[in-house]
Amino acid sequence: MADLLLIVQLAGRRVAFPASEVEAVVELEGLTAAPRSAAHVAGLSALRSRVLTVIDAVASLEFGRAGLGGLLEAIVVPSGGHTYALLVDAVEDVVEAAGPPAPVRAPAGPGWDRVALGMVDAGDDLLLLVDPHALIAGPNARAA
Amino acid sequence: MDDLINDFLAETRDLLQALGGVIVAWEAEPSDRARLDEIFRFVHTVKGNCGFFDLPRLQQLSHAAEDALADVRAGRRTPDATLVSAVLAVIDRIGELVQALETGEALASEDDEQLIAALSDRPAPPAVDAHGSGPAPEAKKAMRSIRLSVELLDRMMSGVSDAVLARNELARRLRDAPRDVAIEAAFERVSACIAEIRDAITRTRMQRIDNLFSALPRMVRDLSSDLGKQVRLQVDGGDVELDREMIEMIRDPLTHIVRNAIDHGIEPAEERRKAGKEGAGQLKVAARQAGNQILIELADDGRGIDGEALARQAVAAGLLSREAAELLTPSQKTALIFAPGVSTADEVTAISGRGVGMDVVRANIERIGGVVDIDSRTGQGVRLCIRVPLTLTIIPALTVSAGGQVFAIPRSAIEEILRARGGAARIDSVGEALVATIRGQRVPLVSLADLLGAGAGAAAEEGKIILLKPAGGGVYALSVDSVHDHEELVVKPAAPAVMAAGLYAGTTLADDGRPILLLDPSGIAQAAGLRETEAAPAQPAAEPAEAMPGRRDSMVLLFRDLDGRSRAVPVAVVERIEDVAAAAVRFSAGKLRASIGERILPLAGCAAPPPEGKLRILRLTDGTSEIAFAFAEVIDIRSLPIDLQPPPVPGEVAGVALIDGNQVELLDPYWLFASHGDAVAPSGEAPVCALPEGDPWIDNMLRPLIESLGYRIVAAGPGVEADILIASADSAAETEAFSGEVLRLRSRPELAGGNDNSIYRYDRAALLDALSRGMAKGSANG
Numbered sequence: 059m060a061d062l063l064l065i066v067q068l069a070g071r072r073v074a075f076p077a078s079e080v081e082a083v084v085e086l087e088g089l090t091a092a093p094r095s096a097a098h099v100a101g102l103s104a105l106r107s108r109v110l111t112v113i114d115a116v117a118s119l120e121f122g123r124a125g126l127g128g129l130l131e132a133i134v135v136p137s138g139g140h141t142y143a144l145l146v147d148a149v150e151d152v153v154e155a156a157g158p159p160a161p162v163r164a165p166a167g168p169g170w171d172r173v174a175l176g177m178v179d180a181g182d183d184l185l186l187l188v189d190p191h192a193l194i195a196g197p198n199a200r201a202a
Numbered sequence: 203m204d205d206l207i208n209d210f211l212a213e214t215r216d217l218l219q220a221l222g223g224v225i226v227a228w229e230a231e232p233s234d235r236a237r238l239d240e241i242f243r244f245v246h247t248v249k250g251n252c253g254f255f256d257l258p259r260l261q262q263l264s265h266a267a268e269d270a271l272a273d274v275r276a277g278r279r280t281p282d283a284t285l286v287s288a289v290l291a292v293i294d295r296i297g298e299l300v301q302a303l304e305t306g307e308a309l310a311s312e313d314d315e316q317l318i319a320a321l322s323d324r325p326a327p328p329a330v331d332a333h334g335s336g337p338a339p340e341a342k343k344a345m346r347s348i349r350l351s352v353e354l355l356d357r358m359m360s361g362v363s364d365a366v367l368a369r370n371e372l373a374r375r376l377r378d379a380p381r382d383v384a385i386e387a388a389f390e391r392v393s394a395c396i397a398e399i400r401d402a403i404t405r406t407r408m409q410r411i412d413n414l415f416s417a418l419p420r421m422v423r424d425l426s427s428d429l430g431k432q433v434r435l436q437v438d439g440g441d442v443e444l445d446r447e448m449i450e451m452i453r454d455p456l457t458h459i460v461r462n463a464i465d466h467g468i469e470p471a472e473e474r475r476k477a478g479k480e481g482a483g484q485l486k487v488a489a490r491q492a493g494n495q496i497l498i499e500l501a502d503d504g505r506g507i508d509g510e511a512l513a514r515q516a517v518a519a520g521l522l523s524r525e526a527a528e529l530l531t532p533s534q535k536t537a538l539i540f541a542p543g544v545s546t547a548d549e550v551t552a553i554s555g556r557g558v559g560m561d562v563v564r565a566n567i568e569r570i571g572g573v574v575d576i577d578s579r580t581g582q583g584v585r586l587c588i589r590v591p592l593t594l595t596i597i598p599a600l601t602v603s604a605g606g607q608v609f610a611i612p613r614s615a616i617e618e619i620l621r622a623r624g625g626a627a628r629i630d631s632v633g634e635a636l637v638a639t640i641r642g643q644r645v646p647l648v649s650l651a652d653l654l655g656a657g658a659g660a661a662a663e664e665g666k667i668i669l670l671k672p673a674g675g676g677v678y679a680l681s682v683d684s685v686h687d688h689e690e691l692v693v694k695p696a697a698p699a700v701m702a703a704g705l706y707a708g709t710t711l712a713d714d715g716r717p718i719l720l721l722d723p724s725g726i727a728q729a730a731g732l733r734e735t736e737a738a739p740a741q742p743a744a745e746p747a748e749a750m751p752g753r754r755d756s757m758v759l760l761f762r763d764l765d766g767r768s769r770a771v772p773v774a775v776v777e778r779i780e781d782v783a784a785a786a787v788r789f790s791a792g793k794l795r796a797s798i799g800e801r802i803l804p805l806a807g808c809a810a811p812p813p814e815g816k817l818r819i820l821r822l823t824d825g826t827s828e829i830a831f832a833f834a835e836v837i838d839i840r841s842l843p844i845d846l847q848p849p850p851v852p853g854e855v856a857g858v859a860l861i862d863g864n865q866v867e868l869l870d871p872y873w874l875f876a877s878h879g880d881a882v883a884p885s886g887e888a889p890v891c892a893l894p895e896g897d898p899w900i901d902n903m904l905r906p907l908i909e910s911l912g913y914r915i916v917a918a919g920p921g922v923e924a925d926i927l928i929a930s931a932d933s934a935a936e937t938e939a940f941s942g943e944v945l946r947l948r949s950r951p952e953l954a955g956g957n958d959n960s961i962y963r964y965d966r967a968a969l970l971d972a973l974s975r976g977m978a979k980g981s982a983n984g
Contacts, residue, residue: 090717091607092706093654094729096699102709102717109709109717111697140697196699 061155063180063187064133067147069116069169074155074178074185075133081141082134083149086112089126098196100126103143105134110143118193119169135190142194153180159187172197210251211300217244218297219413222420225290229423232281241289242271248296259314260299266318267292288320355407355446362400363692367711369396397690411489411496412440414449414456418487421457425464432471432482433464439489444496448590452498455563459500459586460485462560467504467584477581479503484583491614492589492672492724495707501585507578509535516541536578540564599691599720601712602668602682605651608718609682610691610710615723617669617677619685627667627679628779632838638667638679642778642821644839645669647679648730650721654705672724678732680723693720705729760837760866761820764808770859771869773839774966777821777828787811793878796830804878806854807832822871824910829878831869849902856902876906890914891973892924899949899963900928911973926973945972 062077082105089101089112100114112132116124124145132143159176166174166186173192177184221244228237245267252261267289273279295317369392376389415437426433444452468474468483475481484503489496513535516522521541530538539560564574567588575587599610600619620626620640628639629647636647647667665683691710696719700706707722758770786797787805794805796819803821806829819830849855854877856870891913893900905915908928916924926943946960947969961968 088716090719092696092700092703092719093607094703094705096702099697099699102700102719104711104715104717109694109696109711111700113699138698140695142697194699 061158061178063153063155063178063185065150065153065180065185066133067150068188069119069121070147072150072183072185073188074180075188075190076175077152079135079190080133081136084132084134084143086110086130086132086143086145087128089130096196096198100124100145105141105143108141110134110141112143112145113194113196115144115146115193118196119173120197121169133190135194137191137194142190144190144193155180162186207255207303210255211304214248214251214296214300215304217247218293218300219416221293222417225293226419226423229286229290232286238271238274238281241293242268242275245271245293245296257303260296262318263292263295263299263314266321270321285321288317291317292321355403358403359407362396362403365396366400366690366692369393370711371715407446408443409446409449410440411442411444411449411498414453415440415487415489418460421460422464422485425461426468429465430470431464431468433468434482434484436484436486437488438486442489442491442496444489444590448496451566452588452590455566455588456487456498456500458560458563460487463500463502463504463584467502467506469505477505492707492722495589495722498588498590499585500588501583503583506580506582506584507536507539507576508580509538509578512536512538533577536576539576540574598688599693599710600668600688601686601718602650602666603684603686604649604665604682605654606683607654608686608712608716609650610689610718610720611668611670611680611723612707612720613688615670615672617671620667620669622665622667622681629681630836636681637839639779640667640669640679642773642776643677644773645677645679646730646732647681648726648732649681650726651683653726653730670723670726672727676727676732678727678730680726691718691720703729758868759820759839760861762834762837764832764834766834768837768861768864768866769833769855769869770861770866771820771822771831772871772964775822775824775871777823779818779820779836781816781818782830784812784814784817787817798830801828803828803830805830805832806874806878822874824871824875827875829874831874857898870902872903872906872910876910889926890916890924892916892918892927894918894929897930904928904947904963907969908973911970913973943972943975945969 063074064077064080064083065072065074067073084105086103089103091101092099092111098114098118100112100117103110103112110132112130114124114126116122130145131147131149132145133149135142135144156179159178162174162177165171170186170188173188175187175189178187221241224237224240228234228241231237245264249261249264249268252258252264270279270285270289274281274285279285295314372389373393376386418437419435422433422435463485464483468485469477469479471481474483484501486499486501488499490499491497509532513522513527513530516538517524517527522538527535540563541561567574567590573589575589576584577587578584598613600613600616601608601610603609618640622629626640630637630639636649638645638647665681666685668680668682668685669677670680671677689712693708693710695701696706696709700709700719704725705719705722706725707720710718710720712718759773759776760768760770763769780798782796782798788795788797789811794808794811795802796805796817797803798819798821805819807819808817817832818834819832822829822831849857854870854873855867856873857868858865859868860866889912891908893905893908893915895917909915913926918924918927918929926945928945928947930947930949947963948960949963951962951964961972963969
């Protein structure tokens, strides 16, 4: 069975997440700030009776900060016993991967290198496959 | 029948566990009747139950112990070491038998007779070893029956949590909807039911950590006697409640750490004395709750962990390169104790060298979401701190807002809520820091909005002040913009990236479905850089003198009086600071008096009533009466200067001290109360106190205090007759010939040595206590 990929726009690029890791796609409004938390935590939100820790993927990639106005599109990813919402620019589609992920042989670029799982063939395009857990862990988790 | 036996076994096991501490206490003090009774009741209960269940061996043992103890109770026998050991051996055997019955093992019965013989008052063969026989009880895997599966309890718990959330949601919708009395009544009922179920389920899962701690005294006693060491155990916080399962998970790591501390940490008595320490080692075990975490702290005053040796071992074991080892900080080296295959023990001992290392301890604690921290000081001891989560809990909390955001504060940490403007609290800026004065008590003030950097909050003077007492820490005040509501919140752990802030204990959802962060009061104190002043130790010798400079009763309040002079008064006697209207101050009945509320207080510090406006006063108290002292402004709080220049004649000034290069007059509260306070008429025959002459401190400060208690003062000298004699601990006054009570006062807060029984002269409580003891003796003699 071919793996399903969730294709999103993230920090201005089209990337793919393994769909098996993603629980839902949601729109969030009005985050609760979590002062003095790690820099890539955008705040908190709630999904049904669960608290979501909202991750600013742009900050996690160390590209600056995402704008936090209006409706925010996010993908919900459970990780390490907690539930996270990863902010993305836009969610495009779910497609079947045409093959298993292959290693990227050139550097994917600063920021991306840490979160890249490889590249996948998603129908027409070759996309970077991103590890949502690495995005959640944030830039300071590299050493561990 | 089987169920009944199981219940009996479980009950006996619980009783035995609870009895652990009692037995040790009884051994130390065999004449202690209450303890004896408790042990007697235990064997009696066991005996009665055994007869019913037809368990002849248990019955025989408990019967023999009961007989022996009954003799002691009736005064036919005096409890001696042999008897105590014999009773302990029998109780141990009962424990082993109970365990054998549970696991279905057989237990040899040969030496039952021997144990029983040892109980009789005829000299028994000394073959019986009270606690060394056979393997230690911990060696066997004890079976702990759970009559309900924990998983089921978990499911019930999370079900109830969801029910609480659903109820909150429903409450919100009901508030928005048009009122309907019938629906509201039904909702109230549902609400009450949910609260009750939740209470019950929470209780089934929670257990006092005492269940874990009660086994420690016995274990420490056995271990230390096996190793020939003296260890004093101090257990604190046994009433902290913790999830049942969590207790089981901590049991082994805790046992292991205690073993390590006694085996490797605490030195033998002679080695300790050589190092200048008390012969008996100290082992402190304390639990406290901080937000939704439980902190268990284990501290010993042994030799500490040799970080260098650990680093060498780690290099030898190939865990670390030599270069990397050299770069480690001392605390990183200490933390190597958690690395697998590393141990400080040079040789494996029977006690803790069983192949279970600290790496297993850490792994076990981390498995339940906990953290272990270690702090070691060579020659001074090791402090281990275990933090484990309470997991899923519902805690009562207060919601507040600061900087436009809502937060929750656990209600258990809240002492009081005040309005900053209400006059109940005063806020001063001391340098960059804020200090709140609440009824004479000075506490550091933290602005929540500033601390969180969460937008500009209202100025501290505008909002509310919450007095917080984090478990184990000192009281401080937190200023918030507003206080909303008391709520019961389902708290779940926050994501690691959020917990990293160190300020939060978890997350929760408000009625409207928005997430709220639960603040961790001790984390806030830490983040704000508040220094913890340790609570006064129960035993005076237990803490070194380093905690002394912060003591409130050795602090003075620096202020400017109405004439512009800098003056100081001990903080301990200041009840509060208040403004009174000029009209409330009158010269009446020969004294200047101020009326405050319902009371009239003698007023000192000014010569005439002010013409108009307001007068600021310090309300001073000596515990029974109060006087007011007029002043212009508060300058600061400082520690009491040691070098006082006494004045030529006694008066309202006890002496002049140099603070920050300025001469400051220290007020003499004893004199103030003696001359301004309403005198207490002496009644009956006054007890006599002998005071040495010529010491200005005694003349000016102590004498009025002693006189106010109703003593008659005579000069100390050879052959003086008095109920109590006051002598200075610093000078070798002749006290040998004196027959009454001798009270030694020292001028420095620190004790001079282990057998120093003197009292620090500003330790008012101890002084009054000693003096009133002398008074009771005096009236008994007369």
